[in-house]
Amino acid sequence: MPTQPAQIDPGVTENSPPGEFTVRAVILGALLGIVFGASSLYLVLKVGLTVSASIPVAVISLALFRLWSKAGGRDATILENNIVQTAGSAGESIAFGLGVTMPAIMILGFDLEIGRVMLVGLLGGLLGILMMIPLRRALIVAQHGQLKYPEGTACAQVLKAGAAQGEGSGFRFQDAELNAGMEQKRADEAVRAPTALRASTIFTGLGIGLVYRTLMSALRFWKDTPEKIFGPPFKGGVISAEITPELLGVGYIIGPRISSIMVAGGVLSGLVLTPFIKFFGDALNGPLAPGKKPIAEMNPSDIRSAYVLYIGAGAVAAGGIISLIRSLPIIVHGIRSGLSDFRAAVVAHTGVLRTEQDLSMKFVAGGIVALILAILAAPQLHMNILGAILIIVFGFLFATVSSRLTGEIGSSSNPISGMTVATLLLTCLCFLVVGWTGGAYYVTALSVGGIVCVAASNAGSTSQDLKTGFLIGGTPKHQQVAILIGAAASALVLGPILLGLNDTATVYVPASPGAPEVRDATKLSGLKTEVYPGSPGIGAKIAALFGEKVQLETGAPQKYYVWYQPDTAGGSSTKFLLDASGKAVWLVDPGINGTVTKRPDGTPVHKFLAPKATLMSYIITGMLDRKLPWGLVLFGVMIAVALELCGVSSLAFAVGVYLPISSSTPIFVGGLVRWLVDRRLRHSLREHKLDEAELAAETDKSPGVLLASGYIAGGAIAGILIAFLAGAMPDRDSRINSWAEAKNPFFDGANADWLALLPFLLLTGYLYWVGRQATRAKQSTNGMSLE
Numbered sequence: 001m002p003t004q005p006a007q008i009d010p011g012v013t014e015n016s017p018p019g020e021f022t023v024r025a026v027i028l029g030a031l032l033g034i035v036f037g038a039s040s041l042y043l044v045l046k047v048g049l050t051v052s053a054s055i056p057v058a059v060i061s062l063a064l065f066r067l068w069s070k071a072g073g074r075d076a077t078i079l080e081n082n083i084v085q086t087a088g089s090a091g092e093s094i095a096f097g098l099g100v101t102m103p104a105i106m107i108l109g110f111d112l113e114i115g116r117v118m119l120v121g122l123l124g125g126l127l128g129i130l131m132m133i134p135l136r137r138a139l140i141v142a143q144h145g146q147l148k149y150p151e152g153t154a155c156a157q158v159l160k161a162g163a164a165q166g167e168g169s170g171f172r173f174q175d176a177e178l179n180a181g182m183e184q185k186r187a188d189e190a191v192r193a194p195t196a197l198r199a200s201t202i203f204t205g206l207g208i209g210l211v212y213r214t215l216m217s218a219l220r221f222w223k224d225t226p227e228k229i230f231g232p233p234f235k236g237g238v239i240s241a242e243i244t245p246e247l248l249g250v251g252y253i254i255g256p257r258i259s260s261i262m263v264a265g266g267v268l269s270g271l272v273l274t275p276f277i278k279f280f281g282d283a284l285n286g287p288l289a290p291g292k293k294p295i296a297e298m299n300p301s302d303i304r305s306a307y308v309l310y311i312g313a314g315a316v317a318a319g320g321i322i323s324l325i326r327s328l329p330i331i332v333h334g335i336r337s338g339l340s341d342f343r344a345a346v347v348a349h350t351g352v353l354r355t356e357q358d359l360s361m362k363f364v365a366g367g368i369v370a371l372i373l374a375i376l377a378a379p380q381l382h383m384n385i386l387g388a389i390l391i392i393v394f395g396f397l398f399a400t401v402s403s404r405l406t407g408e409i410g411s412s413s414n415p416i417s418g419m420t421v422a423t424l425l426l427t428c429l430c431f432l433v434v435g436w437t438g439g440a441y442y443v444t445a446l447s448v449g450g451i452v453c454v455a456a457s458n459a460g461s462t463s464q465d466l467k468t469g470f471l472i473g474g475t476p477k478h479q480q481v482a483i484l485i486g487a488a489a490s491a492l493v494l495g496p497i498l499l500g501l502n503d504t505a506t507v508y509v510p511a512s513p514g515a516p517e518v519r520d521a522t523k524l525s526g527l528k529t530e531v532y533p534g535s536p537g538i539g540a541k542i543a544a545l546f547g548e549k550v551q552l553e554t555g556a557p558q559k560y561y562v563w564y565q566p567d568t569a570g571g572s573s574t575k576f577l578l579d580a581s582g583k584a585v586w587l588v589d590p591g592i593n594g595t596v597t598k599r600p601d602g603t604p605v606h607k608f609l610a611p612k613a614t615l616m617s618y619i620i621t622g623m624l625d626r627k628l629p630w631g632l633v634l635f636g637v638m639i640a641v642a643l644e645l646c647g648v649s650s651l652a653f654a655v656g657v658y659l660p661i662s663s664s665t666p667i668f669v670g671g672l673v674r675w676l677v678d679r680r681l682r683h684s685l686r687e688h689k690l691d692e693a694e695l696a697a698e699t700d701k702s703p704g705v706l707l708a709s710g711y712i713a714g715g716a717i718a719g720i721l722i723a724f725l726a727g728a729m730p731d732r733d734s735r736i737n738s739w740a741e742a743k744n745p746f747f748d749g750a751n752a753d754w755l756a757l758l759p760f761l762l763l764t765g766y767l768y769w770v771g772r773q774a775t776r777a778k779q780s781t782n783g784m785s786l787e
């Protein structure tokens with residue numbers, strides 16, 4: 001039977017609502033979703049993590065419309081700003097789903113086609129939203145008070161606080177006595193966090209992130225990854241830090257506990273496992289599988305690639321599955337509730353009240369059917385009827401689970417990776433039963449996993465947005481249309497960005513002796529061909545804007561045959577370009593999960609590790625081809641089990657094991673800064689007698705979080721632009737690198753490692769100083785500023 005709406009005051013009158021679903025709100029939301037989606041995609045390729053974009057998008061929307069009103073335009077209403085943050089939140093969830101699954105196709109030896117990536121993002125995003133719509137009444141309305149939806153609740157507080165300052169914002173309580181009674185509460189909130197909504201903070205962070213990253217990565221003003229490699233008796237041990245603003249910001253936002261667990265995994269990887277393998281393996285005369293050369297000849301990076309990655313992958317897989325098993329009671333309850341709510345939604349009539357109006361079930365059912373037909377019809381997905389059925393079953397299951405888990409523990413702790421691992425494992429098991437073990441089914445299985453991952457991720461984001469709308473009096477169907485538009489826009493743009501990031505960091509290296517040869521003319525003629533260096537593309541066009549002349553390394557473009565050499569241990573396939581005789585001429589090292597970090601001219605190239613995507617590729621090869629170094633994988637599984645027995649969440653630790661310690665170290669520094677700031681903030685708020693949830697909400701909307709969000713966006717966007725420009729202008733990039741190596745002691749030389757830490761300390765110190773502003777401004781009652 002239909003659920004009854006919860007009794008709350010949403011803050012907006014029911015019968016005379018302000019403007020809401022406007023063209024300008026939808027367009028701004030879609031654009032901001034693309035920007036934060038691109039930065040999230042960069043992060044998930046670097047470290048396998050994303051952070052919620054709802055509050056930064058809401059603050060930017062409030063600020064931009066307020067500036068527009070001062071220029072003579074009309075300020076936005078609270079509901080318009082809500083539409084902006086709703087449309088803008090879709091980019092982050094789609095970025096996570098694409099970054100976790102799609103690069104695995106390339107790792108397994110298949111071309112990462114733009115059509116496939118865009119379709120997975122588009123179909124998965126729309127499917128997750130449509131499946132969430134019938135669940136809104138049960139999860140958002142009926143269980144208000146039980147399911148907290150922390151990010152959605154915090155975003156509603158941000159919108160209310162910002163709208164209360166604006167004239168004509170439409171933010172009026174329905175009851176006159178309640179409206180008067182809320183004045184003291186507003187004043188109390190203003191005292192508690194008077195500077196929390198300074199939009200200039202996030203713009204400052206974005207600018208600092210852009211400038212810092214440009215000076216460090218593009219102009220080589222200082223070394224980007226200081227490190228210390230130990231010698232005997234601790235040979236092989238390494239400490240390093242990738243001192244980027246985006247990783248520092250990630251650590252601040254995810255907080256001290258998770259960042260500490262992550263760096264603990266990095267310590268195990270860099271300071272225990274690597275020197276341990278070096279200690280026992282140095283005496284071996286020959287290679288130890290799956291390594292390709294003697295351990296005595298390996299540096300710490302080689303040992304990590306050959307051995308530690310498999311241990312980390314086993315730990316990540318186990319951690320994801322354990323987190324999923326731990327959520328089984330909620331999953332079972334979610335499935336039952338979901339089925340019940342779907343049936344109730346079919347028979348329910350459209351609510352009379354504006355705040356109860358969802359998109360109709362006819363639209364939802366018709367949309368899902370249309371998406372399934374599109375999945376089957378799209379040749380890029382290589383999908384069959386079994387795969388389509390699995391998408392529907394797993395999509396409904398995990399969209400329901402994701403929506404409920406997000407309400408209980410928040411988006412940051414939602415085990416989407418575990419759901420994706422479970423989807424791939426069960427999909428591969430179904431394929432094994434029917435005998436589908438060939439390479440073509442890799443793509444089918446990953447397409448199933450990709451669409452389900454995006455759907456589950458976007459369902460969680462949609463739930464948070466609908467909770468925000470519920471708390472401020474938004475119209476559900478308007479939000480649902482807005483996030484559909486935002487998801488479609490992000491999916492169409494993030495696909496090309498993903499492929500562009502891979503292409504710009506791809507390195508062509510002359511093939512070494514012993515590279516594969518294909519002498520069978522019949523087999524050779526059946527291979528795909530590729531032109532290298534190819535016709536000038538987007539990279540050359542970017543270079544032309546800067547007056548750069550593109551140099552083709554091999555003269556006139558030539559046509560080669562493409563050959564993927566599979567790894568016998570189940571790792572990444574290696575791509576070669578063969579000439580007409582079948583001899584390998586070029587080794588093509590991809591930008592995502594590649595291992596060649598310097599171009600032939602010596603210019604450094606920063607690769608994307610894509611840790612979650614690499615894990616997905618291991619699951620595919622391990623299940624369908626049973627080709628993995630299972631001993632190493634099981635070591636990782638046992639590490640995860642041991643941590644769980646100690647009461648420690650193993651997934652964050654496992655990600656730290658998989659990543660190089662250089663990635664988790666700056667995240668830990670950001671978490672440490674957050675701990676220092678939160679301790680002071682909690683002390684300053686002690687007289688307000690807030691519970692733990694209210695304290696968490698205050699810390700989540702503090703100036704430090706906004707500055708960290710700006711660091712993330714600025715650093716990540718700069719990283720994307722620098723990657724494109726470096727690929728487009730290799731000569732200029734090489735000249736800058738040569739100058740820095742010869743002339744800049746902050747970049748190269750005996751003191752470069754500690755000198756490079758100085759600008760990072762300034763970046764960190766400023767984050768701490770801004771974070772403390774919330775406690776310093778506690779005594780002020782001047783209200784919040786959006787200037």
